[in-house]
Amino acid sequence: MFGELLRTRRFAPLFWCQFLSAFNDNFVRNMLAMLILFRFGGPQAGTLITLAVGIFIFPSIFLSALAGQIADARDKAEVARTLKFAEIFVQMVAAAGLWLASLPLLYAALFGLGVIATLFGPVKYGILPDHLKRHELVAGNALVEAATFLAILFGLIAGALAAKQNLSPLAITFQLMTIAIACFVTSFLIPPTGAASPDLPIDANLFASTLALMRELRRSAFLWRAGLALSWFWLTGAVAISLVPVAVRHATGAGIEAEAAVSALFALGIGTGCLTAAWIAAGRIRLKPVPIAALGMAFFLVMLGFATGGFAEKSTDLGLFGFLTSPKGLAISLGVVGLAAAGGLFTVPLFAAVQALSPIERRARTIAGVNVLNAVFMVAGTLITALLQSRLFGASEALLLAVLGFCNIAAAAYVQARILPLVRHADT
Numbered sequence: 064m065f066g067e068l069l070r071t072r073r074f075a076p077l078f079w080c081q082f083l084s085a086f087n088d089n090f091v092r093n094m095l096a097m098l099i100l101f102r103f104g105g106p107q108a109g110t111l112i113t114l115a116v117g118i119f120i121f122p123s124i125f126l127s128a129l130a131g132q133i134a135d136a137r138d139k140a141e142v143a144r145t146l147k148f149a150e151i152f153v154q155m156v157a158a159a160g161l162w163l164a165s166l167p168l169l170y171a172a173l174f175g176l177g178v179i180a181t182l183f184g185p186v187k188y189g190i191l192p193d194h195l196k197r198h199e200l201v202a203g204n205a206l207v208e209a210a211t212f213l214a215i216l217f218g219l220i221a222g223a224l225a226a227k228q229n230l231s232p233l234a235i236t237f238q239l240m241t242i243a244i245a246c247f248v249t250s251f252l253i254p255p256t257g258a259a260s261p262d263l264p265i266d267a268n269l270f271a272s273t274l275a276l277m278r279e280l281r282r283s284a285f286l287w288r289a290g291l292a293l294s295w296f297w298l299t300g301a302v303a304i305s306l307v308p309v310a311v312r313h314a315t316g317a318g319i320e321a322e323a324a325v326s327a328l329f330a331l332g333i334g335t336g337c338l339t340a341a342w343i344a345a346g347r348i349r350l351k352p353v354p355i356a357a358l359g360m361a362f363f364l365v366m367l368g369f370a371t372g373g374f375a376e377k378s379t380d381l382g383l384f385g386f387l388t389s390p391k392g393l394a395i396s397l398g399v400v401g402l403a404a405a406g407g408l409f410t411v412p413l414f415a416a417v418q419a420l421s422p423i424e425r426r427a428r429t430i431a432g433v434n435v436l437n438a439v440f441m442v443a444g445t446l447i448t449a450l451l452q453s454r455l456f457g458a459s460e461a462l463l464l465a466v467l468g469f470c471n472i473a474a475a476a477y478v479q480a481r482i483l484p485l486v487r488h489a490d491t
Contacts, residue, residue, distance in 0.1 A: 065341075068203060073194035076252035080143065081187050082210045083246035084150065087239065088176050089218030091157045092119060093326065094225045095169045096308065097319060116305050117445040118170055119177040123438030126181045128272040129265070131431025134185040135424065136263040139193070140253040146183050147247040153179065154243040158236040161225060184434050189427035192418050193256045198346040201415045205341035208411055209334035212403075216330030223323040260424050273435060279425070280432035285485040289417050290433040292353070292482060294440035295474045296410050299360060301441040302448050302467055303367075303402065304329065310371035310460035311395060321386035325399055332400035336407020343408075348415045350478075350486055352408055357475035359405030361468045367398040368465025416486065 068074045092115065099111045133142055153175035160168030187207070195203045225235045266272035281287045311317050311325055336356075343352055370391055386392040421429040451458040 065202060065206060065338075068195075068199065068206060072252065073254055074203060074206075076249050076254075077143075077187065077190060077194075078206060078210055080147065080246055080249040080253065081183075081207060082214045083242050083249065084147070084180075084183065085211045085214035086218040086221075087150070087154060087242050087246065088119070088180060089215045090222045090225070090239070090242075091154075091169065091172050091176060092116075093218060093222030094161065095166070095173060095222075097223045097225075097322070098164065098166065098169070112305050112309065114445070114449055115170065115173060116301050117442050117449070119173050119180075120301065120438050120441045120445070122174065122178040123181045123184070123434050124442060125269045125273065126178060127184070127431040127435040127438065128276040128428075129267075129269060130182040130434070131185045131276060131428035132263060132265050132272065133182070134189050134427030134431070135258070135260045136265060137258055139186045139190045139256045139427070140250070141255070143183065143186050143190075143253055144247070144250040146179050146186070147243075147250040150176070150179050151240070151243045151247060154239045158232075158239050161235055161239075162232045181434065181438075185427040185431045188414070188418065188430045190253070190256055192421075192423075192426060194254065197419060200419055201344040201346070201348055201412065202341045204415045204418070205337040205411050208337040208407060212330040212333040212337070212407075216327045216334075220323045220327060223319050223326070259426065276428060276432045277435060280429065280436075283420075285420060285482070286417060286429060286433075288477075288482045288485065289413055290436045292474065292478050293410060293413055293417070293433055294436040295471075295477075296360075296406060296413075297437045298440040298444035299364075299467060299471060299474075300406060302444045303364065303464065305445060305448065306460045306464055306467075307367065307371075307399065310367070310464060313460065314371040315386060315389070315391060315395075316381045317386050317392075318382055320383040321381060321392070324383055324387065325395070328396055328399040329403045332403025333407040335400075336404035336409075337411050338407075339404070340408045340411035344412060344415075348412055348419055350412055350416060350483055353413055354475040354479040354483070356405045356409035357471050357478060360402055360409065361471035361475065363398045363402035363405060364468030364471060365465050366468075367395065367402065368461045368463075368468060370394040370398055371464065372459065372461030 069078065095115055096112045099115070153172055156168060156175060157172035159165070160172055191200065191203050191207070221238070266275070280290060307325060307329075308322050311322065315321070317325075340352070343349065381389075387396065417429065417433060418426065448463060450456065451463060452460070
């Protein structure tokens, strides 16, 4: 089914469009993170990186309702083309930030990419049930998620190399613009969908429309609870991605090559988990593995906490080979891959169930409502984490990883007790 989907126009253009867009997002994000960690670091590097994650996510809180309305009221393929055109100009700001090594410009570009990602989310996921058959949904979601995190892998590595200045600013600028233009071109190949609700009025009052969106989502017990579970996954991912690079740096003295390898392991792990979820599903939407996956995330987070705790900060950069061949480096690598794979196994079937059980005329707005929950959880998680990392509390990254792991045990219990009983035999 994977090969068939990747050869068909009803899926392939969207696949490549979102792949290239995710690459650009993560190139800019990791370039900013590596500049903070290795060039503008200081004692507050962890807080600044965590806040960068929050800046990218923040637009989802107040723009998701608008994004859902636009995606339901307009042809989703047309909306995708408009957004990918706007992304070209945001990448120009990112290129200027790289040329000038300007954190404010890079933060501004990151915010702009967050706005576009928010508006694109209901299109990207809402269009899948329009073009795919029900038995293809899990495979389609798995490919989208796996490709997204493969794009994250390449974007993170490219961003790390750019921060280290292995490539000239001119070369990186050319790369940024080439990928942005290619993303725009692929959006023209996405087949039209028509408007799901052509008479839907667009509410410009962002606060009121967001509240209305959340009230509508709460009318379905399954969609609301599944949205909460998915939001916990994204909180876990956002916090872990912000904590792990700093924890690894403090524990082992890892250099930028080792940090890029850790990012690569995250991406490869979640891609593996997504594809495994599709293999287990065998054309169905099965939720029984979801609480087991949450327990897996709990185990590997605690493992990472212990692997990175109790070490003095190193004064020299540990190379990639030294990191991967050290006992602690191996433990960290295993923890990162296991955490990411469990995350992929957690999110793919749950999100496919949300897509399948959403009303057709409200599907994009349902996904937008889930995105609002995701954003609230992620922003709250990153802000609380940044506060706990600050001088006021001084909690170490290793301790926070372990605490987050224990919290995932409660998330597993929630899915088992509150979500699975709502779906007959946990298999739709």
